[in-house]
Amino acid sequence: MLTTIVIVGLGLIGGSLSLALRRNPDCHVIGYDVDANTVRTAKRIDVIDEMAYSLARSVRDADIIIFATPVNTTKKLLQEATKWTLKPGAVLVDTGSTKKEIVDLANSLQLPFIGGHPMAGSHKSGVTAARAHLFENAYFILCPSDYVTQQQVDDFNQLLQPAKAKVLQLSATEHDEMTAVVSHFPHLVAASLVHQLNASSDNPLTAQLAAGGFRDTTRIASSNPIMWRDITLQNRDQLLEQLDHWMIEMQRVKRLVMTSDPVEIEDYFQQAKTKRDNLPSHTQGAFFSTFDLYIDVPDYPGVISEVTGLLAAHQLSLLNIRIIETREDLFGILVISFQSDDDRNRAMACIHAETNYETYIA
Numbered sequence: 001m002l003t004t005i006v007i008v009g010l011g012l013i014g015g016s017l018s019l020a021l022r023r024n025p026d027c028h029v030i031g032y033d034v035d036a037n038t039v040r041t042a043k044r045i046d047v048i049d050e051m052a053y054s055l056a057r058s059v060r061d062a063d064i065i066i067f068a069t070p071v072n073t074t075k076k077l078l079q080e081a082t083k084w085t086l087k088p089g090a091v092l093v094d095t096g097s098t099k100k101e102i103v104d105l106a107n108s109l110q111l112p113f114i115g116g117h118p119m120a121g122s123h124k125s126g127v128t129a130a131r132a133h134l135f136e137n138a139y140f141i142l143c144p145s146d147y148v149t150q151q152q153v154d155d156f157n158q159l160l161q162p163a164k165a166k167v168l169q170l171s172a173t174e175h176d177e178m179t180a181v182v183s184h185f186p187h188l189v190a191a192s193l194v195h196q197l198n199a200s201s202d203n204p205l206t207a208q209l210a211a212g213g214f215r216d217t218t219r220i221a222s223s224n225p226i227m228w229r230d231i232t233l234q235n236r237d238q239l240l241e242q243l244d245h246w247m248i249e250m251q252r253v254k255r256l257v258m259t260s261d262p263v264e265i266e267d268y269f270q271q272a273k274t275k276r277d278n279l280p281s282h283t284q285g286a287f288f289s290t291f292d293l294y295i296d297v298p299d300y301p302g303v304i305s306e307v308t309g310l311l312a313a314h315q316l317s318l319l320n321i322r323i324i325e326t327r328e329d330l331f332g333i334l335v336i337s338f339q340s341d342d343d344r345n346r347a348m349a350c351i352h353a354e355t356n357y358e359t360y361i362a
């Protein structure tokens with residue numbers, strides 16, 4: 001039986017969800033976006049089955065309506081939804097990074113709503129960044145409102161199967177507490193580190209020197225500011241609590257540096273390393289749970305095409321390729337990302353067999 005899904009907001013998440021759900025041939029996705037160009041692009045690049053011209057009209061035929069809009073926009077759309085004519089049994093879902101205010105609002109409006117949040121994403125936005133595999137192996141959190149049945153939640157979970165995510169049911173409060181720690185607060189810290197770069201140095205050379213460490217730590221500062229404005233406003237209390245903890249932690253770090261005890265300093269880094277190294281890898285979104293291979297390549301023209309050509313000859317497809325430049329004009333480490341551990345192992349074997357380049361796994 002055909003399931004009709006309307007997706008409102010065809011950006012990175014709405015687009016990716018559409019592609020993932022459409023792996024099931026019985027799903028028909030009608031896409032809507034406030035930006036008409038985005039809807040046209042989504043249709044042209046085959047992200048959706050059909051374009052919605054009028055949202056109020058399209059939702060009448062929908063079994064599921066998914067809001068993939070910035071979280072404050074989703075609240076406005078929920079208010080609007082009270083005026084829509086819905087099919088009996090139709091369910092509203094969202095993908096927002098915050099849950100408490102949204103689920104509370106849906107409850108107060110008595111809407112058949114399931115709060116959803118895929119714990120996968122990227123600093124990129126827009127429909128052209130959408131990928132069908134974005135949610136693979138990532139958690140997809142569901143926070144049902146009071147006006148859906150467990151059967152409706154289970155049915156939606158079933159519909160999500162082609163996304164290959166790990167579905168987890170939580171209360172909205174639990175969700176916002178945990179995501180403040182592992183997602184929302186780190187975005188504030190990343191943005192603040194970038195601000196600190198400007199505040200701490202007038203010398204333009206400082207930014208030039210920003211290598212892997214600064215870039216890796218601050219990648220998420222390139223995320224969509226509207227999305228993060230809304231998340232910060234909605235999860236304000238949890239973020240304030242995180243800021244208090246952070247200030248205590250920074251006082252601890254300051255004392256550590258002032259005391260200059262080498263044993264204590266090493267211990268601080270060692271404990272952090274152990275915790276970081278033991279983070280379960282399945283918590284990462286598919287975009288960044290790639291399998292990276294570091295190859296120490298010499299400095300000569302054509303070395304990159306030599307390596308990629310070698311991999312292509314062994315039918316190994318790459319997800320991404322980047323170079324960590326240790327000095328200007330000097331090649332350093334070539335980082336090639338693969339989709340699976342198996343591909344990375346095969347690539348490593350082929351590089352060892354056919355070159356004398358060192359390889360590493362971080």
Ligand SMILES: NC(=O)c1ccc[n+]([C@@H]2O[C@H](COP(=O)([O-])OP(=O)(O)OC[C@H]3O[C@@H](n4cnc5c(N)ncnc54)[C@H](O)[C@@H]3O)[C@@H](O)[C@H]2O)c1
Pocket residue numbers: 008009010011012013014032033034035038068069070071073095096097098117118119120121122123124125126127224227231
């Ligand atoms: N980016 C991530 O890493 C990530 C991960 C998980 C969840 N989320 C959440 O998913 C939601 C979407 O994020 P995204 O990264 O896809 O953002 P995005 O900027 O890529 O896409 C948002 C889309 O919503 C559209 N939009 C805005 N207002 C609208 C309206 N009134 N009606 C219809 N469309 C409207 C925009 O035009 C845009 O195309 C947000 O709530 C975000 O918190 C994001």
Ligand SMILES: O=C(O)C(=O)C[C@]1(C(=O)O)C=C[C@@H](O)C=C1
Pocket residue numbers: 096097118119120121122123124182183184220223285288
């Ligand atoms: O990988 C990234 O760029 C992300 O920021 C993804 C990320 C996260 O913080 O992990 C961002 C927001 C979400 O709601 C879920 C995932």
